[in-house]
Amino acid sequence: MGLVDAASVIESLEAFEPRYLPWLDRRDTLALLKDGALPRPNSEAWKYTDPVPFFDPQDDVSDRRDTTTIPATPSHTVGFESDTVRELVTTYINQAVDQRRYPLAAISYLKIDCGVVIHVKPGDKTESIELGELDGQFQRVLVIVEAEARLELIETTTGSNRIVECFVAPGAKLRHRRLQPPGTGVDYNLVAINIAENGSYSLSQYSTGARLRRNDISVNILGTGAEAELTGAWQLNEALHLDNQISVNHMFAGGTSRQHFRGNVNDRAKSIFNGRIYIAPNAQQTNATLTNRNLVVSSEAEVYTKPELEIYANDVVCSHGATIGQLDTDALFYFQSRGIGEADARAILIKGFLNEVVSHADGRTLLGIET
Numbered sequence: 001m002g003l004v005d006a007a008s009v010i011e012s013l014e015a016f017e018p019r020y021l022p023w024l025d026r027r028d029t030l031a032l033l034k035d036g037a038l039p040r041p042n043s044e045a046w047k048y049t050d051p052v053p054f055f056d057p058q059d060d061v062s063d064r065r066d067t068t069t070i071p072a073t074p075s076h077t078v079g080f081e082s083d084t085v086r087e088l089v090t091t092y093i094n095q096a097v098d099q100r101r102y103p104l105a106a107i108s109y110l111k112i113d114c115g116v117v118i119h120v121k122p123g124d125k126t127e128s129i130e131l132g133e134l135d136g137q138f139q140r141v142l143v144i145v146e147a148e149a150r151l152e153l154i155e156t157t158t159g160s161n162r163i164v165e166c167f168v169a170p171g172a173k174l175r176h177r178r179l180q181p182p183g184t185g186v187d188y189n190l191v192a193i194n195i196a197e198n199g200s201y202s203l204s205q206y207s208t209g210a211r212l213r214r215n216d217i218s219v220n221i222l223g224t225g226a227e228a229e230l231t232g233a234w235q236l237n238e239a240l241h242l243d244n245q246i247s248v249n250h251m252f253a254g255g256t257s258r259q260h261f262r263g264n265v266n267d268r269a270k271s272i273f274n275g276r277i278y279i280a281p282n283a284q285q286t287n288a289t290l291t292n293r294n295l296v297v298s299s300e301a302e303v304y305t306k307p308e309l310e311i312y313a314n315d316v317v318c319s320h321g322a323t324i325g326q327l328d329t330d331a332l333f334y335f336q337s338r339g340i341g342e343a344d345a346r347a348i349l350i351k352g353f354l355n356e357v358v359s360h361a362d363g364r365t366l367l368g369i370e371t
Contacts, residue, residue: 006038009055013110020113021080024090029099029106037103048272048304049243053186053212054104054161077129080115080140088117092142096165096192102216105163105190108138115140120149122169128152137161145172152177154362159183159210164191168199170223176203179366182240183210190216195255197223205232206363209240209269217246221255221283228257231357235367236269236301243272248290250283259290262357264350265301276308277318284313290320295353297327297346 013030039051078085099106114136120126124146131141131153143166145151152175155164168174178191187210195201201219219228234242248257257277265271275290294303307320327349335345351369364370 004038004041004051004055006036009038009107010034013107016111018110018112021089021115023086024093024109024112026110029094029109032099033103033106033110037100037106039103045245045274048270048302049212049214049241054188054214077116077118077131080112080117085117085119088119088144089115089142092144092165092167093140094165096167096194096218096220097163097190098192098218102190102192102218104161104188104214105192105216108140108161108163108188111138112136112140113138115142117142118144118151118153120145120151120172122146122149124149126151128154131155133158134160134162139163141165143167143174143176145169145174147171149173151175155179156181157187157189159185159187161188162190164189166191166193166201168193168195168201168226170197170199172196173200174202176201177360177363178203178205178207179362180205180207180213180215181366182208183213185211187213188216189214190218192218192220193228194220194222195226195228198225199223200227202229203231204360204363205230206358206360206366207232207234207242207244208366209234209236209242212241212243214243215245217244219246219248219257221248221250221252221257221286223252224254226252226255228255230257230259230261231359232261233354233357233363233367234263234271235354235369236263236271237266239268239270241270245272245274247276247278248288249278249280250286250288251280253282253284253286255283255286255288257286257288259292260357261292262294262354263292263303264295264297264354265303266298268298268300270302271304273305273322274308275306275320275322276310277320279311279313279316279318281312284315286313286316286318288316288318292322293353294322294324295327295350296324297350
């Protein structure tokens with residue numbers, strides 16, 4: 001791994017003059033980065049992913065246009081530059097993101113060059129919204145689902161720096177599906193969610209790799225009865241790289257969270273998974289589980305997985321587990337003994353393994369496990 005030249009990074013950020021949303025107050029964010037929040041190579045959070053490429057000066061966006069390409073979606077999806085959402089932006093932006101823990105999100109805030117607000121009003125039963133390509137390198141998305149409202153968000157990430165903040169109000173439900181096609185560049189994503197009392201958030205993330213792809217996911221349980229269900233699957237080959245870092249933070253009593261992720265890694269690809277459950281001292285009667293299972297089908301592939309529990313309450317139910325293994329040779333022999341070739345037998349077993357957490361047709365298509 002290389003070294004992050006913190007002085008050069010800070011110097012470039014201080015010299016940067018934002019042309020997009022100049023009315024945003026960025027001073028605290030810059031001060032935080034100057035205080036030493038930049039990623040440290042070989043630190044626990046960056047042990048297997050080199051942070052240096054994420055600071056490529058070619059990513060400087062000072063010459064970009066002050067515009068945003070907004071997908072053709074319902075009227076409650078608008079760009080940050082609209083005067084009608086300025087109050088929403090200033091109220092919500094960075095409220096779900098811990099910028100010290102996620103310094104790449106802090107840099108994104110300083111260099112933001114496009115943004116979208118998805119605002120679902122109280123009681124609105126919106127069926128679905130699709131969010132795809134946006135015209136910008138440093139993208140910010142705010143998803144605000146008001147009390148008792150419903151939303152399904154189908155998002156395709158496009159190989160950039162994208163920060164998605166979701167706010168689930170009391171009694172609201174947000175279903176979030178993320179599709180990550182293969183890429184050849186450096187791709188950073190953060191999804192940060194605040195869930196209020198009796199709110200519900202579910203994530204289904206289907207991923208392939210890129211030259212470097214990093215997914216940070218941070219979920220904050222902030223009320224009694226709040227629920228989070230996170231599932232995902234990935235299929236990696238060639239020399240692609242995928243790093244998933246997930247943290248579910250139970251900050252209030254009576255919350256529930258479920259995490260279940262599975263991956264298949266082939267060729268010279270590398271997969272990293274770190275799942276964390278944090279339970280605050282006052283978060284009694286929490287129920288939380290975490291499971292990560294991985295298949296390695298090549299001697300050159302690399303898989304690193306680590307579940308974490310950090311518990312400061314004594315009336316909780318928690319469990320975690322992680323496995324790394326190969327295809328069952330007995331199962332392969334069984335298929336072959338019935339006339340199925342080895343390649344087809346492997347494909348069937350891998351498909352069955354991933355289908356445990358893949359519940360959407362577009363996810364199966366992306367991962368190449370169509371039924």
